[in-house]
Amino acid sequence: MSLRAVFTKHTLDFKFEAGTSRGVLTHKDSYFVKIFDSDNPSAYGLGECSPLKGLSIDDRPDFDLQLLSICENFNTLDLEVYPWNLNIILDQVLDKSFPSIVFGFETAMLDLMNGGKRVVFNNGFAKADRTININGLVWMGNKDFMLKQIDEKLEAGYNTIKMKVGAIDFNKECDILAYIRDRYDESKITLRVDANGAFSVHEVLDKLQRLAKYNLHSIEQPIRQGNEDVMAELCQNTPIPIALDEELIGIREYTDKYKLLKKIMPQYIILKPTLLGGFQQCREWIENANRLKIGWWMTSALESNIGLNAITQFTAEFNNPLPQGLGTGQLYHNNINSPLEINHGKIFHNPDKIWDLDILEFLV
Structure with missing residues (x-):
């Protein structure tokens, strides 16, 4: 029993040309990390790694290769995740120079701990009790x-x-x-x-x-x-x-x-x-x-x-x-x-x- 991480890429297409002082955006690449227990792959957490072009410190041409390397290393460590060790994993296993990847992994592991239902924090908003x-x-x-x-x-x-x-x-x-x-x-x-x-x-x-x-x-x-x-x-x-x-x-x-x-x-x-x-x-x-x-x-x-x-x-x-x-x-x-x-x-x-x-x- 151990955690495994895989990812996929999805390009988001804007409905219009979105102008900023750094240029016009028409599409955006996002990478989605899926984390699951090897003994129960049907239950999984999902997180998004989505660096902003020209702004994120991890916006780099080899981002997908770096994400692959991080997933491969993660999969060799026979990890389990609990509330008490989540921050240890984030701090000691993941590379802080890739903040969007840390965010994606953190989201996916929190989701997994809450049953893999896209509930990252089980609070009033997730329960539809709060706007x-x-x-x-x-x-x-x-x-x-x-x-x-x-x-x-x-x-x-x-x-x-x-x-x-x-x-x-x-x-x-x-x-x-x-x-x-x-x-x-x-x-x-x-x-x-x-x-x-x-x-x-x-x-x-x-x-x-x-x-x-x-x-x-x-x-x-x-x-x-x-x-x-x-x-x-x-x-x-x-x-x-x-x-x-x-x-x-x-x-x-x-x-x-x-x-x-x-x-x-x-x-x-x-x-x-x-x-x-x-x-x-x-x-x-x-x-x-x-x-x-x-x-x-x-x-x-x-x-x-x-x-x-x-x-x-x-x-x-x-x-x-x-x-x-x-x-x-x-x-x-x-x-x-x-x-x-x-x-x-x-x-x-x-x-x-x-x-x-x-x-x-x-x-x-």
Whole structure:
């Protein structure tokens, strides 16, 4: 009796050209890890390894070969998994330089321990007793495309809108924010923006001052990560609350997390388990943020419904009233059908729906 891991690749196709400051996305490769006991292969846990192109530290051309090597090594160790040794396996068996793989394995092993039913955390969300507030995401594109998305989100009942900025003309982006504010003040619609590090250190304060007149909730990662001194000064003087996102990637040690947050003292941090190395890593960020009275929220990183389901269940482990960034399950033509549903700006588990995993073909 021992654990075995196999994987398969699935390319997700966007319903539209998804624009970011790092380029336009039309498809995304995801790898799905299946973990089972060799004596009972019909019961298995499923996890998603889904690095983001150009951003994840494990985005590399030989990713599939590295994942194969990790699975092969895992299969030689005669492992069993329990709540008490899960973190030991994650820390000592898996390679931390592949955070998306750690996240995939962690998800699959938690799923397996809960019976292999896509229950990663057996809480109120998984039992369909709880909903989670989410923001509506507006992707970059031309002005008309962005305005169309905004109208669709408002009509769908979202009261928090997150808009990508930094790719088209800044004046046009301000016009779009003005379009929302002319119709809804901040008591009706909460506005977030995400720059993905697009602003230069020389222009960022001026741009934040211009953006401030639209009464924004926050701006994510206004300048590129790695400029800690500038970011620390910016967080002290900003007219808009700042949320760190890309700044957190690659920081694995607990003490280093605390040092970064204490130095910069952002108003918020954004947690993406795929990019940060799984749930235990996120717990450490949350604990350090709580110590320093820094707010946080969880965001998916373009995973399929497998990864999104895990992240949403993890989010439900905490009593965080802020709208979360968990609405990406509607992006793809060929997503994995799941019980996840969104209605009026809330994501929830519909017990009348079932998982359809036929799209995934594993070679055992």
